[in-house]
Amino acid sequence: xxSIVKSTVNIRIPRCTERGDxxxxxxxxxxxxxxxxxxxxxxxxxxxxxxxxxxxxxxxxFEVIYTGCHQTPEQIAASAVxxxxxxxxxxxxxxxxxxxxxxxxxxxKERGADDITVIGGGVIxxxxxxxxxxAGIKAIFTPGATLESIAEWIRENVNV
Amino acid sequence: MYFDKETLxxxxxxxxxxxxxxxxxxxxxxxRKERWSTVSDLEIKRIYGPEDLRNTxxxxxxxYPGQFPYLRGNQATGxxxxxxxxxxxxxxxxxxxxxxxxxxxxxxxxxxxSTAFDFPTLMGYDxxxxxxxxxxxxxxxxxxxxxxxxxxxxxxxxxRITTSMTINPxxxxxxxxxxxxxxxxxxxxxxxxxxxxxxxxxxxxxQKTFMCPPEPSVKLISDTIExxxxxxxxxxxxxxxxxxxxxxGSTALQELAFTLRxxxxxxxxxxxxxxxxxxxxxxxxxxxxxxxxxxFEEICKMRAARRIWAxxxxxxxxxxxxxxxxxxxxxxxxxxxxxxxxxxxxVVRTAMEALAAVLGGTQSLHTxxxxxVWCLPTDHAVExxxxxxxxxxxxxxxANTIDPLAGSYFVEALxxxxxxxxxxxxxxxxxMGGMVAAIEKGFPQMEIADAAYxxxxxxxxGEKTMxxxxxxxxxxxxxxxxxxxxxxxxxxxxxxxxxxxxxxxGKALKKSLDDLRNACRKGxxxxxxxxxxxKSLATLQEICDVYREVYGEYTDPAMY
Numbered sequence: 001x002x003s004i005v006k007s008t009v010n011i012r013i014p015r016c017t018e019r020g021d022x023x024x025x026x027x028x029x030x031x032x033x034x035x036x037x038x039x040x041x042x043x044x045x046x047x048x049x050x051x052x053x054x055x056x057x058x059x060x061x062f063e064v065i066y067t068g069c070h071q072t073p074e075q076i077a078a079s080a081v082x083x084x085x086x087x088x089x090x091x092x093x094x095x096x097x098x099x100x101x102x103x104x105x106x107x108x109k110e111r112g113a114d115d116i117t118v119i120g121g122g123v124i125x126x127x128x129x130x131x132x133x134x135a136g137i138k139a140i141f142t143p144g145a146t147l148e149s150i151a152e153w154i155r156e157n158v159n160v
Numbered sequence: 161m162y163f164d165k166e167t168l169x170x171x172x173x174x175x176x177x178x179x180x181x182x183x184x185x186x187x188x189x190x191x192r193k194e195r196w197s198t199v200s201d202l203e204i205k206r207i208y209g210p211e212d213l214r215n216t217x218x219x220x221x222x223x224y225p226g227q228f229p230y231l232r233g234n235q236a237t238g239x240x241x242x243x244x245x246x247x248x249x250x251x252x253x254x255x256x257x258x259x260x261x262x263x264x265x266x267x268x269x270x271x272x273x274s275t276a277f278d279f280p281t282l283m284g285y286d287x288x289x290x291x292x293x294x295x296x297x298x299x300x301x302x303x304x305x306x307x308x309x310x311x312x313x314x315x316x317x318x319x320r321i322t323t324s325m326t327i328n329p330x331x332x333x334x335x336x337x338x339x340x341x342x343x344x345x346x347x348x349x350x351x352x353x354x355x356x357x358x359x360x361x362x363x364x365x366x367q368k369t370f371m372c373p374p375e376p377s378v379k380l381i382s383d384t385i386e387x388x389x390x391x392x393x394x395x396x397x398x399x400x401x402x403x404x405x406x407x408x409g410s411t412a413l414q415e416l417a418f419t420l421r422x423x424x425x426x427x428x429x430x431x432x433x434x435x436x437x438x439x440x441x442x443x444x445x446x447x448x449x450x451x452x453x454x455x456f457e458e459i460c461k462m463r464a465a466r467r468i469w470a471x472x473x474x475x476x477x478x479x480x481x482x483x484x485x486x487x488x489x490x491x492x493x494x495x496x497x498x499x500x501x502x503x504x505x506x507v508v509r510t511a512m513e514a515l516a517a518v519l520g521g522t523q524s525l526h527t528x529x530x531x532x533v534w535c536l537p538t539d540h541a542v543e544x545x546x547x548x549x550x551x552x553x554x555x556x557x558x559a560n561t562i563d564p565l566a567g568s569y570f571v572e573a574l575x576x577x578x579x580x581x582x583x584x585x586x587x588x589x590x591x592m593g594g595m596v597a598a599i600e601k602g603f604p605q606m607e608i609a610d611a612a613y614x615x616x617x618x619x620x621x622g623e624k625t626m627x628x629x630x631x632x633x634x635x636x637x638x639x640x641x642x643x644x645x646x647x648x649x650x651x652x653x654x655x656x657x658x659x660x661x662x663x664x665x666g667k668a669l670k671k672s673l674d675d676l677r678n679a680c681r682k683g684x685x686x687x688x689x690x691x692x693x694x695k696s697l698a699t700l701q702e703i704c705d706v707y708r709e710v711y712g713e714y715t716d717p718a719m720y
Contacts (some may be wrong), residue, residue, distance in 0.1 A: 052720075066720050
């Protein structure tokens with residue numbers, strides 16, 4: 001029996017997909033820098049994007065913690081709590097996002113840290129967007145999303 | 161001298177006139193941009209002429225194919241005697257799925273096999289390990305035990321088809337499986353041929369599949385080189401790779417320099433650690449380059465690579481066998497040059513990149529499929545990619561004559577420039593104490609990070625163009641077939657491994673792993689013990705855990 005399923009899908013390039021639920025937070029007025037953890041869940045070694053983003057966030061005035069490759073969701077959730085970050089940005093290009101992204105959200109919830117905004121990016125086909133958004137990923141960035149557009153989304157949506 | 165004095169004088173005179181014309185023309189119509197550079201941001205002049213080859217010596221620097229310094233190719237007959245190998249990188253889902261794809265490719269005229277493993281296999285984990293969750297079969301084929309491997313090579317004539325395996329930290333284990341499979345099929349080790357990538361330095365530098373720290377990683381590589389030299393003479397025990405360095409964002413020059421410096425490090429280690437004569441193993445060293453979108457830069461990079469390596473082997477290592485001087489390499493078109501947007505444009509990009517690889521004189525080629533930005537390729541997309549090579553080989557006529565761009569002012573000047581700048585990097589790394597020391601300092605990693613960041617800014621500012629991304633973009637959805645790997649495969653694979661575990665002879669298994677552990681501790685060559693372990697049906701991770709236990713684990717230093 002073969003395990004491969006083929007399907008024809010519309011590959012859209014939405015650049016950023018988020019759920020328009022009208023729950024935009026009122027932005028705080030503090031001067032504190034946004035703390036972001038850029039994380040590479042799973043065994044994927046494609047870290048070019050994650051490293052470029054980390055540097056860009058740092059240059060844009062964020063406080064950045066970059067986990068490096070090969071982090072389990074458990075390690076990511078634990079460090080996110082320990083580092084007291086505002087945002088976790090997950091990057092995955094191996095196709096394992098369907099398991100890894102929701103798992104990070106779930107573990108943060110278990111640790112009582114569901115105030116941390118979790119966003120994700122990588123090679124993610126649009127048929128996976130609904131399940132990721134349902135699982136609590138706040139925004140998904142795909143090829144074509146500029147560095148600035150991602151930083152902008154974070155500034156607009158993350159309360160510090 | 162490449163040109164005599166008289167020619168240079170005439171050229172200089174004509175050049176002056178041309179420069180005057182240019183000045184006038186530019187005054188009327190300024191150039192479309194001020195600075196022209198390759199995709200790697202190497203500045204390119206408006207024109208090249210004889211004066212750019214002033215210091216070139218025909219005999220010393222150019223010559224003929226099959227002659228030192230092999231700028232024009234290793235083989236005197238070029239592609240006429242033997243075309244490059246059409247070798248498509250393939251692997252997905254289970255061993256059975258991948259075996260089916262391999263048979264399809266062979267039926268379509270592919271001439272060699274190349275294996276993509278999934279991430280757990282690449283990292284030395286079994287499918288059931290917590291680190292592996294969600295990854296099974298996604299980026300390649302899942303192999304946990306010899307039984308999976310036998311399924312993978314089912315119906316493949318191991319004495320006739322050469323197989324390349326992109327595997328690094330657990331290269332010894334997968335190669336041991338190949339050797340064991342050959343033995344079970346009655347094919348002697350002296351008759352199997354293929355390649356294991358087995359290049360850990362570029363993993364620390366760029367690709368990030370690692371397991372043990374650099375020093376023992378290099379030791380394991382030297383073990384495989386020694387074993388191959390003695391018992392598996394047709395096997396390429398390493399494919400020293402620039403591909404991943406480039407994909408991580410390096411320039412063409414960095415790819416060239418770091419790859420060759422990695423090669424130097426391995427040769428030094430085998431000589432020092434194993435005491436082998438350089439000519440006994442150097443002919444089996446192979447290389448692997450990226451063919452990116454900047455046409456001439458790629459061709460010149462490959463030509464320069466051959467010339468540098470010939471000099472390294474003859475002058476630095478005093479190799480005497482001309483086959484030790486040859487740089488033989490595989491090429492893959494650049495995954496990172498493809499775009500998710502307007503994916504059909506990727507067919508065109510891949511064709512250009514493949515053409516550059518052929519004009520650069522590659523021995524073997526993988527052409528990316530149009531959908532590889534999104535997923536593992538579908539059968540149809542792979543077929544187009546394979547046909548691209550066949551069209552280049554059999555319709556375009558570019559394989560009719562050897563190194564057709566030789567003697568071009570531009571091509572020779574750019575080849576020279578890349579060689580000179582690569583030597584600068586090589587010397588710099590020599591001064592740092594070698595590549596392992598440079599990696600420990602983070603030097604190549606940060607050079608690449610800088611280049612990748614610079615390029616991203618060039619794209620976002622519009623300084624460099626990617627069609628469909630920052631120019632000629634559309635909002636239209638592209639409808640392409642998407643190959644999805646079913647999540648069920650993970651459970652099925654775990655069940656298969658469980659079934660194998662149940663039928664193993666526990667005593668034989670324990671003994672084989674104990675023997676391997678002792679060999680690691682004593683510093684013996686691990687290969688014979690590794691072969692015994694896979695034959696006793698030890699899983700990939702059980703063997704890799706022995707390596708981790710003895711040699712320690714390496715984690716990503718997370719530099720950016």
